[in-house]
Amino acid sequence: MWAAEEGADLEALLAHPPRSCSYVVTPASVGDGEAAVRASLAGLPVHLSPAAVWPDGVLERLAEHFLYAADLEVPIEPFATAAQTIARGRGPDLWVLLREELGRDFFVDVEGRVSLSERWARQGFFFGTVHDDLDTFEASDLWQRLAAWRPHVFAEVTACATCAHFPTCGGFWLADGSDESACRGWQAAFQLLADAWRTHRDDLTDAPS
Ligand code: SF4
Numbered sequence: 664m665w666a667a668e669e670g671a672d673l674e675a676l677l678a679h680p681p682r683s684c685s686y687v688v689t690p691a692s693v694g695d696g697e698a699a700v701r702a703s704l705a706g707l708p709v710h711l712s713p714a715a716v717w718p719d720g721v722l723e724r725l726a727e728h729f730l731y732a733a734d735l736e737v738p739i740e741p742f743a744t745a746a747q748t749i750a751r752g753r754g755p756d757l758w759v760l761l762r763e764e765l766g767r768d769f770f771v772d773v774e775g776r777v778s779l780s781e782r783w784a785r786q787g788f789f790f791g792t793v794h795d796d797l798d799t800f801e802a803s804d805l806w807q808r809l810a811a812w813r814p815h816v817f818a819e820v821t822a823c824a825t826c827a828h829f830p831t832c833g834g835f836w837l838a839d840g841s842d843e844s845a846c847r848g849w850q851a852a853f854q855l856l857a858d859a860w861r862t863h864r865d866d867l868t869d870a871p872s
């Protein structure tokens with residue numbers, strides 16, 4: 664997988680695309696989203712990095728592009744899988760899509776400390792080190808906190824408990840203690856996906872049989 668960091672040469676990538684290549688964009692590299700749009704139209708699957716806050720409007724722009732670009736033939740993730748989850752009423756949420764499944768996904772930093780992912784490690788949360796066993800990981804504050812997240816959402820009636828996008832998201836963006844503004848862009852993008860599905864479903868329902 665090829666990650667497009669700030670200043671990465673999209674032109675060179677499109678001229679000589681490596682095999683099994685995805686265009687990974689971050690809030691720092693996405694700009695107004697135009698490079699990601701061009702990459703996807705050139706046939707490169709686009710992956711949005713697991714970051715909560717993006718420049719204003721860019722998640723909505725990419726969601727609309729994913730939904731309505733007639734000549735788009737590759738996925739823009741996590742929108743492509745999230746759209747399937749919305750349409751089926753079940754499926755993987757962002758914890759699965761963005762590789763933060765407790766007990767399945769691990770991240771090891773350069774000091775050998777083990778966390779769930781880079782975002783948790785960046786905030787100083789670790790299960791232990793590479794020398795610890797699974798029992799030690801499971802006893803860590805981070806493991807306990809992650810395991811208790813879903814029950815906590817509903818027991819404490821947090822913002823996620825009343826969010827229409829919880830089945831798609833799983834409270835992914837607020838689990839690290841971020842305030843409610845952290846996921847507004849994602850909520851707007853998920854709403855576009857949900858509205859598109861509703862319109863599509865109603866069209867099918869209304870179609871003469
Ligand atoms: S409030 Fe935010 S983090 Fe919580 S479920 Fe909704 S979109 Fe996800």
